[in-house]
Amino acid sequence: MKDYPKPLPDINGDNKEFWSGCKAHELRFQKCRDCGHVRWPPSIICPACHSRETEWIISSGRGTVYSFVIYHVAFHEGFREEVPYIVADVELEEGPRLLTNIVECPHENIACDMPVRVVWEDVTEEFSLPKFRPILP
Ligand SMILES: [Zn+2]
Secondary structure (H helix, E strand, O other): OOOOOOOOOOOOOOOHHHHHHHHOOOOEEEEEOOOOOEEOOOOOOOOOOOOOOEEEEEOOOEEEEEEEEEEOOOOOHHHOOOOOEEEEEEEEOOOOEEEEEEOOOOHHHOOOOOEEEEEEEEOOOOOEEEEEEEOOO
16 A cells, blocks of 8 residues: 555645545535535636635535546556556536546446446555445446
């Protein structure tokens, strides 16, 4: 766990709350206090109405696969052992779309609109990454 071979997030003032949430196994997103838009990535102003009034909410962690690809080429040395793997855009119930991995899913089963829920990968002392697995019927 100490020598994690893949890139890790760069923490800044905007995304600190998101990554702190991940460490606590909570998906936290900014919600505009004026228009209610829930956004990702984090930003100072609401992209829908330009308000600066923001609160952080905790997502249910449930969503659907909006789009996906299966990577067969490792574009970074750290992923060499992992190919092929699924990269997906998951649309959360609250609205934001998160670029992530689908895990615990046979590759022939992946499909758009598939219901998924968050699972956590504790990769270092500081970071837990949100990934998603199918919600079984
Ligand atoms: Zn707004």
